[in-house]
Amino acid sequence: xxxxxxxxxxxxxxxxxxxxxxxxxxxxxxxxxxxxxxxxxxxxxxxxxxxxxxxxxxxxxxxxxxxxxxxxxxxxxxxxxxxxxxxxxxxxxxxxxxxxxxxxxxxxxxxxxx
Amino acid sequence: xxxxxxxxxxxxxxxxxxxxxxxxxxxxxxxxxxxxxxxxxxxxxxxxxxxxxxxxxxxxxxxxxxxxxxxxxxxxxxxxxxxxxxxxxxxxxxxxxxxxxxxxxxxxxx
Numbered sequence: 340x341x342x343x344x345x346x347x348x349x350x351x352x353x354x355x356x357x358x359x360x361x362x363x364x365x366x367x368x369x370x371x372x373x374x375x376x377x378x379x380x381x382x383x384x385x386x387x388x389x390x391x392x393x394x395x396x397x398x399x400x401x402x403x404x405x406x407x408x409x410x411x412x413x414x415x416x417x418x419x420x421x422x423x424x425x426x427x428x429x430x431x432x433x434x435x436x437x438x439x440x441x442x443x444x445x446x447x448x449x450x451x452x453x
Numbered sequence: 454x455x456x457x458x459x460x461x462x463x464x465x466x467x468x469x470x471x472x473x474x475x476x477x478x479x480x481x482x483x484x485x486x487x488x489x490x491x492x493x494x495x496x497x498x499x500x501x502x503x504x505x506x507x508x509x510x511x512x513x514x515x516x517x518x519x520x521x522x523x524x525x526x527x528x529x530x531x532x533x534x535x536x537x538x539x540x541x542x543x544x545x546x547x548x549x550x551x552x553x554x555x556x557x558x559x560x561x562x563x
Contacts (some may be wrong), residue, residue: 343495345486371485372550372551379462379555379556379558380555380556381459381541381543381553381554381555382496382541382553383553384550384551384552387550394548395548395550396527417481430495431494432495436549438541441486441488441501442496442498442551443498444495444496445495445496446493446494447493447495449493
């Protein structure tokens with residue numbers, strides 16, 4: 340297993356367009372998380388899945404954002420009608436249910452909305 | 454107000470110097486984690502501390518969890534340019550989800 344993989348690494352889009360990011364977690368991990376990180380800040384929680392069930396969503400996740408994990412494996416995060424304020428690094432992480440072992444993060448997708 | 458306050462926000466030092474960064478809160482935690490993040494990459498777990506007063510060492514890095522489990526510190530001895538990065542502390546909530554502090558951005562100049 341090569342760790343958590345995120346695609347694409349970079350995405351530049353025009354305001355108003357839709358974008359979709361993909362995350363492939365570590366296969367043994369049953370939890371998958373999405374975080375957003377703006378420059379100079381720590382990551383902020385967006386949502387997480389345990390297997391295929393989406394168990395929690397942050398207030399930060401407006402109705403333009405939707406995430407899926409259809410078979411409990413990979414996940415997608417879609418942003419509709421992008422705005423300039425959506426520009427950020429979107430990080431995916433996976434873990435076992437008990438996170439004392441920590442999260443394993445992917446390298447992130449950097450989104451720039453122009 | 455953030456759950457975890459990290460200080461300083463920025464630190465620029467010369468190679469060979471020692472430094473300490475802090476992670477403070479008014480809340481009590483069952484455990485706390487430290488991550489390091491390099492530009493363009495995701496955070497990487499350095500250590501988890503679980504017991505009040507616990508000290509863990511990772512080569513030149515020394516991590517301490519406060520006696521009351523409300524705060525933590527990271528001390529780096531003889532810093533090297535490879536230590537440059539964003540240092541993040543994080544705690545888990547009741548749902549086992551991580552909440553991060555704002556981070557300390559460290560630059561070590563050769």
